Amino acid sequence: MISVLLNKGKEKAVLHQHPWVFSGALQALKTKPQNGELVKVLSQKEEFLAYGYFNDASRVAIRLLSFKEEEIPDENWWRERIKKAVNARTPILNDHNNTCRLIFSESDFLPGLIVDKYGDYLAVQILTTGVEQMKSVILDELQKLTGTKGIFDKGDDKARAHDGLAASEGLLWGELPPDFVQVIENGIKYHINIVEGQKSGFYCDQRENRKILAGFVKGKSVLDCFSYSGGFGLNALANDAKELVAVDSSALAMETLRKNVALNGFDPFKIAPIQNDVNKQLRLFKEENQKFDIVILDPPKYAPSRSALDRAARAYKDLNRLGMQVLESGGLLATFSCSGAVDMETFKQIIAWAALDAGKEVQIIHQFNQPADHPIRSSFPEGEYLKGLLCRVY
Incomplete structure (x- = not known):
């Protein structure tokens, strides 16, 4: 195994078990690893720090897997990690809920791998070269653990491009999902289109927030x-909302x-x-003076990186204004951001600016977060991306 040495002072993040090593932290390589190859990461003093897979096509040159020298990330290591992640979701899956995220990349100690379960089918995103090289092992273990009928690749082309990978989408194993797969969340049935739909077909990260x-x-x-x-909207109808207007x-x-x-x-007459x-x-709606008791704003990611934060903040402010x-006076605004670059304190400030511009007074009565199948690893705070506020607006 090739050893990669870090520059002096660059071992701190690794010692804190952050899973990323950036290219600028590496000393000049005597022997260059292949992209996706497992390497041993050493300090400048040649002390062991971690194992990870290498990729010089990415700004994140090494994604770390194991921090114990005796724990080499071989095939068995991958199978055990996948098993731990899938088994941790067992309490979430029941007769009222057969959809959730089974593996959440770095937050489940498997950088570059995302797996979502939709009823009898799995949607997989393979985002890094290291994961690509372990694909056959991953697919085999997922089949054994879940009994899935089919595994479909929903590769995020932009994320794959960052790692030097070509675009990828299509059936990986088993049978192709039908045009509409039926899933259940919070006891509500959904037909979702895994093949043609956005991302992996359904946003199960809002499950608990919908219920609240x-x-x-x-x-x-x-x-x-x-x-x-x-x-x-369907959760609203299931809980006796008077009417639902849905915009997309x-x-x-x-x-x-x-x-x-x-x-x-x-009742189809309760929905527009x-x-x-x-x-x-x-x-x-504003021009027509149409008002609602509850407004839900769950936009796509406005800030894919910190460089887009200022522009995203303006977009979030305008939307919330x-x-x-x-809203009727005293009505509720449920507003969300799925941009990891926007933390909760920044989001609260944006809502405060929006309230000033709208001439409104706002009380925050609840804070929304991502659910248990989207865990936040203590050494990887970047895994916290979803946040929301329930506001009473006057």
Whole structure:
């Protein structure tokens, strides 16, 4: 195994078990490893620090796997790590919930691997060269542990490109998922399109937050923005919301939402699906003086990196200002950010700016977080990406 030495003073993060070693931390390589190859990481004094897989195509030159010299990340190591991650999700899966994230990359000590379970099928994202080289082992272990009917590759092309990998999508094992796979979350049925849908087809990271918000909707008019396949909206209908207006720019999202309303036997006259850009639609509602008791804002990632933070902050502020302006006085705003670069304190400040611009007063009555199947590793705070606020707006 090739040894890679770190520059003086660059071992601190590794000693704290952070899983990334950046290229600037490496001494000149005497022998260059192949991309994806397992290497031994040593301090400048040649003391053992960790094992990880190497890739000079990425700014993160080494992704660390094991911090014990006797624990070499061989095939058995990968199988045990996968087994631990999958078994940890057992309490989440039951008759009322058959969808969750089984493996969450660095947060499950498996950098570059994401696996989501959707009923009888798995959606996999293989994002790094090291994981790509272990693909056959990963697929074999996932089959054994889950009894899945099929494993579909939902490769994130941008993330793969960062690691020097070509775009990838398609069936990896078993049978191709049907056009619509049925899953259950919080006792609600969903038809989701794994093959054509966004990301891996369904955002199970909002499961607990949907349940919490559903406790406030009885008899209320609800506006669900960026509704996608109806996660928040269907929970609202299941908990006796008076009416639901769902807005999304995607025709597929609107089609899927209608199917999911029918699948659950909800009253189709209580829902108004609108295909439009959310910001444009909110401005229309404002012009028409249309008001709602509850507004849900769950936009896509506005800040994919810290360099985009200023632009994202302005976008979040404008969106939330518009959302506040279509709320009844005393109504509730459930607002979210899935941008890891936006921490909770920054998000609260953005909401405060939006309130000032909207001429509103805001009380934060609850903070939303990501659920147990999206754990936050103590040595990898970057794994905390989803945050939200439930605000009463006057």
